[in-house]
Amino acid sequence: MTMQNSGDSLTPEVLTGMVTQSFAGTPDDRLRKVISSLVRHLHGFVRDIEPTLVEWQEGIDFLTAVGQKCDAVRQEFVLLSDVLGISMLVETINDLDAPGATDSTVLGPFHMTESPVRRLGESIDMLGSGIPLLVTGSVRAVTGAPIPYATVDVWQCNEDGFYDVQQPDLQPAGNGRGLFTADSQGRFWFFTVTPSHYPIPTDGPVGKLLSATSRHPFRPGHIHMIAQADGFRELTTHIFVPDSPYLDSDAVFAVKKSLVGEFARATEDESARFEVEIESPVARVELVLSPESEAHPATGLGAVDR
Template sequence: MATDFTEETATAAVVESFENTPDPRLREILGSLTRHLHDFVREIEPTIEEWEQAIGFLTATGHKCDDVRQEFILLSDVLGVSMLVETLNGRRAAAATDSTVLGPFHVVESPAREQGESIDLLGKGEPCVVTGRVVSVDGTPLPGALVDVWQCNEQGFYDVQQPDVQPPGNGRGLFTADDTGTFRFVTVVPSHYPIPTDGPVGALLTASRRHPYRPAHIHFIAGAAGHTPVTTHIFVAGSPYLESDAVFAVKKSLVEEFTAVDDPDRAADFQVANPFRLANFDIVLEASS
């Protein structure tokens, strides 16, 4: 290993230091990270003060993380890294549902709910019925598929953001598709909302004069035996910020109409108040290789 650490020898010296890494993938990652990071430093030539600010920013980002808030995911989101990783890993058959970011408010286990049950535990927003099927790329239904859903309320807040207002599990549900691959639940039409701006990521957006808003959406994770699971959203057509999502997650294939329905008979079928909104979202999974 080189001992004369200079601007010219720095990168090679650090890459060489990782040559005995047993895991070849880790060795590849560390070498590539070193080369790109050193090129970045050479390009911008940060002052000592700027580098200390950068370290302070990352430290503050870590301090902002807790059991319900992941500031590093938020940072990855607003830099477009989360969506780039999703896109690179989402190279599926053309018919398969597009993937999007997980986001910072997913919980490990949503409450299991019955078909047609409401995930809205407050009953204050505009009622909405969401229906869909989970199928394979050839159209074959996937009975027993699990569909994990979560969303903000009509005011733009998730349950973990308002523990004194929303009961745990509000806006969340884990549904099992029936024999035809169908799932259905009742909710409220979600609102557009700002990502959390009270931490380092918010300061970054302010400094760069970027808005923090996300268009209205509902999160989904769907999986079935023998198929690759997908993490995705549906976005409410006509919502503000569809063209400038703060985390770059909008894909045209995922924008859905939340149609206004004024039909007492249909409302009775779904056991919701009339009028209501109706959205349909079919999820297409690719078979595992």
């Protein structure tokens, strides 16, 4: 296969065809499909906006800055994916394969540290500075059957809108985080504080992008959850605080009506079972998992040397 072409016949369309053809021998079918589509759409984008060389360099500099902002506790590329709606688009597409399951939503940029293993009923609020919120939940299959001993990983910001990794001098590592194992009936419960709405980090290139486009950076209050069990598809979701500001304009487009939580007051039964006062705040959660199914095989790009 020749890759040469005379300058006077190298049109943008011809170039796109040449680059696409260069990947035709890719052994992995999925990778070949992904990279070919990527080339076609990126070339189409460039033909559409016709960037100057200065603009092209600015784009390279922006992506470089995004990568440089990533570290062990901050994932700026995830944040970029979030504010462009790509994260939610991926989640929404994949939800089509999980009818009847709890809606998924974005992972977010702060699931970068392991949650400490905690006992059922333990508090993830290590500061004890706010009004305790009891969170009770269950994990079940789409058939309605409980899923015993499922794991539920939770993480959230505090009442002031900050995650532990954002305030290492004020919050102990692991504050607002916990890894719980449900009981034999798929039930789990823990204590926390009601998380505040908050701005996503704006001290990096993604923040500059939002500023340049006059977009606000705020997210409504929420608790992140990942539920896992053998034989079931992993679920990444939120429970949103009802009446929180920005439910209708989440900066990362992650709000779904089905995920706005049931925040109420403890009943007599809950008071007795969880040893809380009647009328104290309770958030009730139901996580429904779909059976594990075959997804597209990995492209293998994750193994590329960095």
